[in-house]
Amino acid sequence: MPRREREQQIIDVGVRVFAKRGYHAASVDEIAELAGISKPMVYLYLDSKEGLFLACLRRESDRLVAAFQGAARAGGAPEERLYAGLAAFFVFVAAHRDSWVLLHRQAAELGVTIAAAVAEVRRLVMAEVAGLVGDGITDSGHGSVPGGAGTGGPGAPPGGTDAGRGALLGAEDADFVAHALVGAADTLADWMKRHPGQSPDGIALRLMNMVWVGMRHVLDGEVWTPPDA
């Protein structure tokens, strides 16, 4: 078997075992045995337990990013692409629960290097989502408005209850919405696990409806303010 194929086979097993046992409790012995290969061979190919874990993380994060970007870049209006990206995310998590456990839960368990690698993936996705949200804002004819929170920067007013009106308008606002969406999607991945009757694309659609419909109305000037504001 060629080296690359053999490595992929070890990584397949690694993802499964790390997700099941956690990084510290997982043993290279078990991974080698399940992969039908000797332990020295695992070390020869992937260097160490940490090297193996990193290879697992890297492959699964590449797959997740590819799934998201493949869907989000397929064309259409920004909101369609955002929906397609979200749906691809939920489909990926539903189909690759072990990968998600690795990326979402276990990376935090580990050292700074690994946490930084995962944070980088998150930044990539976040930037892509913020781009789509920003495009959606621009396409609807609502550009950045002077004085809106979008002008941001050190000179910007300190927020307060003014932040409601004109809040969803600039690049900073697109970044805000992207953070809210990505955070919501993270947590809804857990929700999805407890609601197996709900389809991934149905969940993406509900999330779009919560956020996109509201964003459009806020852009049109409909703003909720607390009664004492």
Add this chain to the structure above:
Amino acid sequence: MPRREREQQIIDVGVRVFAKRGYHAASVDEIAELAGISKPMVYLYLDSKEGLFLACLRRESDRLVAAFQGAARAGGAPEERLYAGLAAFFVFVAAHRDSWVLLHRQAAELGVTIAAAVAEVRRLVMAEVAGLVGDGITDSGHGSVPGGAGTGGPGAPPGGTDAGRGALLGAEDADFVAHALVGAADTLADWMKRHPGQSPDGIALRLMNMVWVGMRHVLDGEVWTPPDA
């Protein structure tokens, strides 16, 4: 100094040191020294490093829950209480960054017991948010509608693109919105750290505007669907 006061003092230092160094790298020696107390005394009061960490987690999670509930239960319409709760959350995180690092990042680093304790706090907050969202739905005269996703259960249709219409209507839907909100708030706590010019209540208000305005419109039948649906 009475025992309880002494313990609180050790916990104060513990929160700071654990947040700065992480659980594994933190040393009881350093905590004892900074608290101006002997190491055996720390063990006498808090049993072990894990015992100390658990005491830190417990106190900070109690404080966070108390801040959230104090604000969210103060009275007013459900959406005002939800906003007040969200604002209290962001105010807490801004003022107690170390507590948040402990609760949000480092608990994952540790064993199943600790992770379960933190998950329980999250469930408490989630249930409270879901209650407010549910009350908001009921107050607006939109009850649970037969056939909506809210009827849920094993017999419910498998979602798909039908999940958009009538999606935000029942207890399950309130739970869905609560998960999205809590996940968004988690991630926006990071965003807030990188945008020190933005006030916590301004961030809460922007989040309310994204979600609440959209939810109201969806309840009124305005639904976004992808073009091929």
